[in-house]
């Protein structure tokens with residue numbers, strides 16, 4: 001069984017986007033700690049299972065970040081389940097989770113389930129719009145969500161999500177100072193070594209997504225700088 005606490009770097013692959021076999025090989029053999037499959041829209045059972053099968057040619061751990069009930073498939077090492085703490089719609093905090101557990105609870109292997117407390121901060125991201133997230137937050141609001149995640153809900157992961165834009169390193173630093181046992185994920189706009197290094201000084205784990213599709217060469221370099 002893998003220990004996600006040791007993961008410092010994750011590549012997030014969007015099953016709704018095209019990736020060539022050559023690019024996928026470079027990603028899976030990059031030395032990243034895990035490949036996470038997930039996205040906000042266009043995620044189907046077909047494209048999820050297809051991506052899983054392609055990643056399974058390699059030994060890298062493979063995680064499904066569940067974003068809809070229709071695209072859950074067996075065969076992943078872990079299932080990361082987002083709950084959007086700053087959503088204004090209960091559907092994205094506990095609603096779909098209740099529905100999922102009602103449907104799958106009896107067959108779920110709870111050792112494979114990892115809850116992620118999301119705080120979404122880019123108001124223009126698809127994830128923010130879809131989940132009706134309240135993104136105009138002061139640092140004290142963000143810290144309060146981090147404390148809730150750790151102290152009230154005992155979530156294993158708190159995910160500072162800037163999807164699509166590079167966030168504020170000082171926010172990541174302050175959130176890290178707040179957390180003791182909950183693992184801090186940072187994702188958003190990391191495109192090169194310098195940005196990866198900066199965010200990895202504070203976040204326990206950085207997630208690199210879009211830049212895999214925009215500039216693979218530089219995206220791949222984010223692994224070495226974090227793990228060395």
Ligand SMILES: CC(C)=CCC/C(C)=C/CC/C(C)=C/CC/C(C)=C/CC/C(C)=C/CC/C(C)=C/CC/C(C)=C/COP(=O)(O)OP(=O)(O)O
Pocket residue numbers: 014038039040041065066067068069072073074075079081082083084092093096097098100101104107108109118125126127130131161163164209210
């Ligand atoms: C049959 C079998 C194997 C069963 C296994 C059991 C199992 C795993 C059951 C699931 C249990 C469970 C509780 C599921 C939760 C269900 C669910 C749908 C919860 C809601 C998740 C949620 C809040 C989604 C909202 C969107 C979100 C936060 C997505 C995360 C990914 C993300 C932020 C992507 C970033 O955006 P992106 O798409 O990359 O944007 P761009 O395209 O613009 O880059």
Ligand SMILES: O=P(O)(O)OC[C@@H](O)CO
Pocket residue numbers: 012161162163164165186187188189190207208209210211
């Ligand atoms: O796609 P980017 O901006 O790299 O963000 C990564 C990840 O946090 C998205 O959910």
Ligand SMILES: [Mg+2]
Pocket residue numbers: 014039209210
């Ligand atoms: Mg994306």
